[in-house]
Amino acid sequence: MTRIHIDEWPPYSPADQAKKDNVLIAAKLMVNAALTAPSTGGVPGQEAEIAYGQKELELIAREMERLAHEQVIERLKKPFLYEAVMVRESDAVVFLGNKRAHETPMDVGCGLCGGEPNCSFVYERLNHYNGLIDATDRRRETAIRGPVCVIRAHDLGYAIGSALWVAGNNFIDAKSCYSVGLAGRNLDFCMNSEIVVGILLGVASKNPYADTPPNYHLTNLAKQVDAVRKITTITRQIPNHPYHTFDPAKKKKTDNTGKEE
Amino acid sequence: MAVYNGQKAVQGHLLDVAKACALAAGRAPAVSHRLEIMTEILTDEDIHPIIDVLATLGENSAFQLHDAVALKALADSGKLPPILLIGADLTKPALWDCGACGFKTCGEYLKYTSRNKGVGVGCYGPSCVWKAIDFGTACDFACACAAQHRVEARIMFSIGAIAMLLGHLDEASMVLGLPVGPSGKNLWFDREAWKDTLSFEQKMMTQMAGGPTLSMAFSGGGNPILKSKPRWWEDPTFLKVEQDATFVEKDVNCQAKAYEKIMRYRGVFGDEDIPE
Known part of the structure; x- marks a missing residue:
C-alpha cells in the first residue's frame, strides 16, 4: 500500500512534488488535445514540448527577465517580469508551436497576411526557390522573423484552445503567454517553430495568474517569504534570554521601591 | 406532461x-x-x-x-x-x-x-x-x-x-x-x-492532384507517366506543368458570378441593374 501526502506548500517539498506529478499528467493530456484540435484543412503542423522541474522553469524565467531588460519594448517590460514570477510559481509549462507558419504556408490566397487574393505578400518578403522558403536563415531583426503565413499561425490558436480547455476541465489554472513562448523558443523549446506560445500550469488554492499586484516581480509571495527569512534571524538576537532559568513572560514580584526580589 | x-x-x-x-x-x-x-x-x-x-x-x-x-x-x-x-x-x-x-x-x-x-x-x-x-x-x-x-x-x-x-x-x-x-x-x-456529385473519374483526378507522386512511374526520363488507369502502360498519360487559360477564365467567371449574387443579396444591385 502507498500513502501519498499532497500539499501545495512548501514549494518543491515531497508533498508539493506529488501535486506537480499530477499536473504533469494533465500537461501530457493537454498536448494530446492540442494535436487533435481543428486545423486548416486538417493539416498537421503543431509541435509541443513540456518543461518540468525547478531548474527547467528557472531558466525560462531568467530568459524572460533578460528579454524584459534587453529586448522587448517598454510596454512589455513589466508583463514579462511579472510572468517570469508566474513561471516560478507554476508546476509545469506546455509549449505549443506551429512548424508551418514560417516555412510552409497554406498557399490558398486567403488574404490574411497582405489583404491580397494570393500569397505574394509573404513570398515577396522571404528568400525562396520557386515557392520553397529557405528557413535555414534564422537571423532575426525582430523577436519573430516575419512575415509568416497568418492562417497557419491561426491554427496554433486552436491547439492552444484545446489545451486550455483540457486544463480547465481538470480545474488546473492555466495561462497562455507570449513572453513564456518567446523565452522558451529562444531556449530551443519547440525548435521547429518560429512562433511559440507557453502555457503556464498551476495548482494552488489561489490562481497564481490572477489578482496580480503592482510590481509583482518585487512583491510576490516568494519575496514576502524571503523578507521574513531576512528579518527574523536579525530580530531574534535582541530579545534573547537565558531560557533555562528565565522566562520574561512570567510576572516578577516587586517591592514598593520597584526593586526586583 | x-x-x-x-x-x-x-x-x-x-x-x-x-x-x-x-x-x-x-x-x-x-x-x-x-x-x-x-x-x-x-x-x-x-x-x-x-x-x-x-x-x-x-x-x-x-x-x-x-x-x-x-x-x-x-x-x-x-x-x-x-x-x-x-x-x-x-x-x-x-x-x-x-x-x-x-x-x-x-x-x-x-x-x-x-x-x-x-x-x-x-x-x-x-x-x-x-x-x-x-x-x-x-x-x-x-x-x-x-x-x-x-x-x-x-x-x-x-x-x-x-x-x-x-x-x-x-x-x-x-x-x-x-x-x-x-x-x-x-x-x-x-x-x-x-456520393454521386463527382464521377469516378473526377474523384480519381482529385486524388491524383492531391498527391501525384503516389501514381507516378519512373521519373528519370524527365517526362514521367502518371498511372491513371489499370493498364497504365497502354496509351500512357504524363505529368505536365502547364498554364491553363480555360481554367483561369472559368475561375474568374465563377467569382464574378458569385460576387454579382452577393451584391444582389446585399441589395447593392437591383434586379434591373444586371440582366439575369
Missing part, C-alpha cells in the same frame, strides 16, 4: 448549444488580451444565400462544392443545423513590435495597412498574427463546447467567408462558420449527398 418529437426537440436543442458555443468563444483566453469576438447565429432560410453563393463558386472548385452540396442536402431534408458565425477584427495590432507580420514595428505595420488594406479569397488583411492566433483559440473554444455537448460540428472557412461578404459581422476582418449539428452520425465526414 408532454410528448416531444425527438427530431424537432433536437433541432431546438442545437440552437441552445449554438448559444453555449457563442458564450464559450467569447470566454476564450487571449494571448494578446485584446480581441473582441463577434458572433451571430443563422438558422434556416437565412443560410440559403450562403449555400447559393457557395454552389456558384463550387462550379469550378471542389472545395466550395463539397460544402455547398452537403448544406443543400441538409436544407432539403429539414435538418439544416444552426450556424454560429464567429468573427473578429484581426487588423488592429497587438502593439508588441514582435515582427511576425513582416514589419519591424507595429507603427510601420499600421502605416502600410492604412494604404493597403484589402480582401483575399475569404478574409481582409493584413492581420496582426497574434490576433489571428487568439481568434483561433476563440473558435476552438466554440468547437470544444459543441464537442462536450456531444454535438457534431465543423468549423468552416467557406461558410464564414461568404457570410462575411454577404454582410454578416460587418466589422470583422475574418469570419468562420460553425454549423452546430446536424444530429446524426459523422455527417460532415461521410457526406451522403457527395
Whole structure:
C-alpha cells in the first residue's frame, strides 16, 4: 500500500512534488488535445514540448527577465517580469508551436497576411526557390522573423484552445503567454517553430495568474517569504534570554521601591 | 406532461448549444488580451444565400462544392443545423513590435495597412498574427463546447467567408462558420449527398492532384507517366506543368458570378441593374 501526502506548500517539498506529478499528467493530456484540435484543412503542423522541474522553469524565467531588460519594448517590460514570477510559481509549462507558419504556408490566397487574393505578400518578403522558403536563415531583426503565413499561425490558436480547455476541465489554472513562448523558443523549446506560445500550469488554492499586484516581480509571495527569512534571524538576537532559568513572560514580584526580589 | 418529437426537440436543442458555443468563444483566453469576438447565429432560410453563393463558386472548385452540396442536402431534408458565425477584427495590432507580420514595428505595420488594406479569397488583411492566433483559440473554444455537448460540428472557412461578404459581422476582418449539428452520425465526414456529385473519374483526378507522386512511374526520363488507369502502360498519360487559360477564365467567371449574387443579396444591385 502507498500513502501519498499532497500539499501545495512548501514549494518543491515531497508533498508539493506529488501535486506537480499530477499536473504533469494533465500537461501530457493537454498536448494530446492540442494535436487533435481543428486545423486548416486538417493539416498537421503543431509541435509541443513540456518543461518540468525547478531548474527547467528557472531558466525560462531568467530568459524572460533578460528579454524584459534587453529586448522587448517598454510596454512589455513589466508583463514579462511579472510572468517570469508566474513561471516560478507554476508546476509545469506546455509549449505549443506551429512548424508551418514560417516555412510552409497554406498557399490558398486567403488574404490574411497582405489583404491580397494570393500569397505574394509573404513570398515577396522571404528568400525562396520557386515557392520553397529557405528557413535555414534564422537571423532575426525582430523577436519573430516575419512575415509568416497568418492562417497557419491561426491554427496554433486552436491547439492552444484545446489545451486550455483540457486544463480547465481538470480545474488546473492555466495561462497562455507570449513572453513564456518567446523565452522558451529562444531556449530551443519547440525548435521547429518560429512562433511559440507557453502555457503556464498551476495548482494552488489561489490562481497564481490572477489578482496580480503592482510590481509583482518585487512583491510576490516568494519575496514576502524571503523578507521574513531576512528579518527574523536579525530580530531574534535582541530579545534573547537565558531560557533555562528565565522566562520574561512570567510576572516578577516587586517591592514598593520597584526593586526586583 | 408532454410528448416531444425527438427530431424537432433536437433541432431546438442545437440552437441552445449554438448559444453555449457563442458564450464559450467569447470566454476564450487571449494571448494578446485584446480581441473582441463577434458572433451571430443563422438558422434556416437565412443560410440559403450562403449555400447559393457557395454552389456558384463550387462550379469550378471542389472545395466550395463539397460544402455547398452537403448544406443543400441538409436544407432539403429539414435538418439544416444552426450556424454560429464567429468573427473578429484581426487588423488592429497587438502593439508588441514582435515582427511576425513582416514589419519591424507595429507603427510601420499600421502605416502600410492604412494604404493597403484589402480582401483575399475569404478574409481582409493584413492581420496582426497574434490576433489571428487568439481568434483561433476563440473558435476552438466554440468547437470544444459543441464537442462536450456531444454535438457534431465543423468549423468552416467557406461558410464564414461568404457570410462575411454577404454582410454578416460587418466589422470583422475574418469570419468562420460553425454549423452546430446536424444530429446524426459523422455527417460532415461521410457526406451522403457527395456520393454521386463527382464521377469516378473526377474523384480519381482529385486524388491524383492531391498527391501525384503516389501514381507516378519512373521519373528519370524527365517526362514521367502518371498511372491513371489499370493498364497504365497502354496509351500512357504524363505529368505536365502547364498554364491553363480555360481554367483561369472559368475561375474568374465563377467569382464574378458569385460576387454579382452577393451584391444582389446585399441589395447593392437591383434586379434591373444586371440582366439575369
